[in-house]
Amino acid sequence: MNARLLPLAGFVLVLALLGFGIWWSQYHDPREVPSPLIDKPAPTFALPVFDDPPKTFGTKELAGEPYLLNVFASWCFACRDEHPILMREGKRLGVKLVGFNYKDEPADAKRWLAQFGNPYDIIVADVSGDVAIDFGVTGAPETFLVDAHGVIRYKYISPITPEVIATELLPRIAKLKEASR
């Protein structure tokens, strides 16, 4: 090999590496925290029901059916983008939609839901954020798909879009329903 071509080869190699980095980052968010909880049992919890605080609701009541746990808060801007999609598509998901009100002022959350509507079948309130830490929540919105055995099957960070529902959620939900039949 001609030694003159060596620097060129090195340059092309570096270029390929940078190109790969650009291509890779299109599909991978380096800031996204991978969840070690996928395919592991969801943490057990019993949290106050949002509109009826003395009552609690949690994994015990949810056992035996798949559900979607959606972490939201009135202080979360991205949740406003997600909310109309949940309002429109929530009932068509075919699973219970559990709202997880994360580190929120109850009065603020109430106002938020009155303004934008309530897409949830039930809402639990985690004011301290302790249960959210058990779920490995880093912010809102985040969405967990849990199966009938209480195992977390899928996690989605950032606002749900119609594409995410069509390509990620609905196929997984259909599979869960088939498995439980």
Add this chain to the structure above:
Amino acid sequence: MRGCDRLLSSRSWTLVLILALCASVLSASLAFAIDPLPFKDHTEELRFQALTKQLRCLVCQNESLADSNAPLAADLRRDVFEQMQAGKSDAEIKEWLTARYSDFVLYDPPLHGGTLLLWFGPMIVVLAGAAAIFVIVRRRSRAIAAPNARPAGDAEDDW
């Protein structure tokens, strides 16, 4: 009195206000950063500081748990503190965190299959460079030692 009036002209008042505002903002952020925890003694505090410096804030990912003002970081600091009080070791606390947030929460990545390239990649690059230098130097010193045996056209390549 005239001097005093001049001293507190509207412009100076603005300045005083700005300074007061800066001071309050600064002290507010400091108050957030140092959520006071009831440490037993100084050793425990040092251990807490050392441990939280090795942990990544998951919201502001360029900050350690020790430095971050994010509410989640404050919650996690409190959890770390409570577990220290419960007698857990540093390794156990790290395990508790990685069970929830994966290795991402550790600034020091553990050695396993997925991190082999990260750990040994730089060493491989340095070794490859050293090997290349060794080969080039030896080839040249041979060429100098035996100038007559040098093939024609090779002179071009010596740049």
